[in-house]
């Protein structure tokens with residue numbers, strides 16, 4: 173309600189989307205439901221209040237959470253959006269015509285299934301919205317575009333051997349590019365850069381990789397299997413284009429903007 177009042181005082185002529193909470197979004201890597209979105213029982217009071225203040229609510233938005241791991245969460249969200257459209261109709265508000273399906277997509281094999289699920293759900297729940305002017309569907313993909321576009325290479329600056337364990341210090345850490353990826357170690361893809369340091373002997377050791385700062389929290393990955401590395405080797409981290417440097421800091425004197433970015437252009441025919 174406070175947000176509606178704030179919009180009335182700051183930007184009363186804008187077009188509004190009401191963000192709804194997604195039912196059962198727990199399968200997403202990071203669900204947003206606890207922080208964002210109107211619950212089903214909050215939709216009518218919020219719409220009524222906005223209408224009373226003369227604000228124009230043109231549609232519904234949702235975000236199923238970062239890295240959706242099942243397609244049906246989009247169907248549940250679209251069903252909930254439809255229910256909110258119906259509430260607006262019951263309140264005799266101007267017809268809503270925007271459905272914003274948010275983000276949460278990854279560039280993996282699940283994407284096609286999610287796209288199909290969304291198309292079917294829109295047909296099922298919005299069959300009465302025939303033309304494009306009846307319903308504009310928009311999305312806010314973030315990770316989908318950026319994640320696989322960048323690979324990160326970090327330099328091994330230090331090494332410690334303790335029995336069978338290997339520990340390495342590298343030039344980037346959780347206060348830099350790994351701020352968010354380090355929370356999701358299960359999907360971290362890490363490998364030594366073989367061209368510069370060929371590892372003929374592929375015996376692997378339980379290895380911990382630390383970031384460069386003074387904080388012990390700055391641990392990129394613990395107990396992963398790596399071949400023996402030496403100082404000045406490079407470690408390669410794949411799919412590092414999303415939520416990496418954008419979430420980094422300059423903590424402890426390691427400047428996030430000093431990380432160089434190289435762009436390689438390949439000819440699709442080669």
Ligand SMILES: Cc1ncc(COP(=O)(O)O)c(C=O)c1O
Pocket residue numbers: 235237238239274275276277312313314315316
């Ligand atoms: C409102 C909103 N839209 C879109 C995105 C992009 O999400 P994703 O990278 O999961 O596609 C985010 C990410 O937090 C967001 O908060």
